[in-house]
Amino acid sequence: MYKAGLTGFAVGLLCASLAGCQLLPQSLKMSEKTGQPQLSAAKVEVLESPPPQGLVALHCFGEIGCEFAQLNSIVVINEATRQPTDQAIQASIVRFEDKSLNNLQANRYFVAMRPGRNEIKVRFYPVTPDRAENFALIHDFGADRNYRLSMFRQTSAKAAASLLSAATPDPLCVDLLENEKVIRRFCRPFDPATGLGEFVEQPVGP
Numbered sequence: 382m383y384k385a386g387l388t389g390f391a392v393g394l395l396c397a398s399l400a401g402c403q404l405l406p407q408s409l410k411m412s413e414k415t416g417q418p419q420l421s422a423a424k425v426e427v428l429e430s431p432p433p434q435g436l437v438a439l440h441c442f443g444e445i446g447c448e449f450a451q452l453n454s455i456v457v458i459n460e461a462t463r464q465p466t467d468q469a470i471q472a473s474i475v476r477f478e479d480k481s482l483n484n485l486q487a488n489r490y491f492v493a494m495r496p497g498r499n500e501i502k503v504r505f506y507p508v509t510p511d512r513a514e515n516f517a518l519i520h521d522f523g524a525d526r527n528y529r530l531s532m533f534r535q536t537s538a539k540a541a542a543s544l545l546s547a548a549t550p551d552p553l554c555v556d557l558l559e560n561e562k563v564i565r566r567f568c569r570p571f572d573p574a575t576g577l578g579e580f581v582e583q584p585v586g587p
Contacts, residue, residue, distance in 0.1 A: 420464065427470055428477045432493035437522045440491040441530040445506040449492050453500050457492060465490060496524040505532045507553060516555050516580060529558045535568055555580065
């Protein structure tokens with residue numbers, strides 16, 4: 382008991398001597414460990430509520446995850462905190478995906494927007510959660526329809542290709558689906574000279 386008391390006193394004294402050191406409650410530690418959103422109860426209630434009627438839902442899916450960076454002029458998900466901004470919550474354009482509280486990936490939110498022409502910016506994470514692929518889209522979204530942006534790597538047969546072509550990564554592509562039908566496709570081929578490329582729209586089948 383005496384040793385334990387001294388140990389606790391020493392830890393507290395050491396913590397007090399270090400700037401920014403805090404003895405966090407166990408609930409907060411568990412919250413950070415499980416990746417739960419650090420949001421107020423009021424904000425969580427808004428994010429869990431269904432979107433207002435008349436709005437169009439847009440979801441996104443990626444290899445590791447994805448998150449909506451911006452809808453028109455409103456920043457949706459803060460890139461540093463990975464949380465929805467107050468402006469996006471107040472504008473009622475961001476909502477939790479189903480079972481999002483148990484989802485440790487980035488695609489935990491979807492956006493609800495007015496029908497018509499909208500500009501969307503998305504951060505996809507095809508390989509690691511630390512490196513984003515930025516994608517932007519302008520589209521005329523129809524009312525009473527569900528939309529989804531999905532990133533994938535377009536595979537191709539390389540048996541007859543040269544060694545350089547065979548070693549080149551497959552292009553990254555993003556599909557826009559309307560009610561589960563692909564209506565637009567954008568692909569970014571790998572440029573051996575720079576390692577970079579731009580997303581270019583490609584034709585999709587009927």
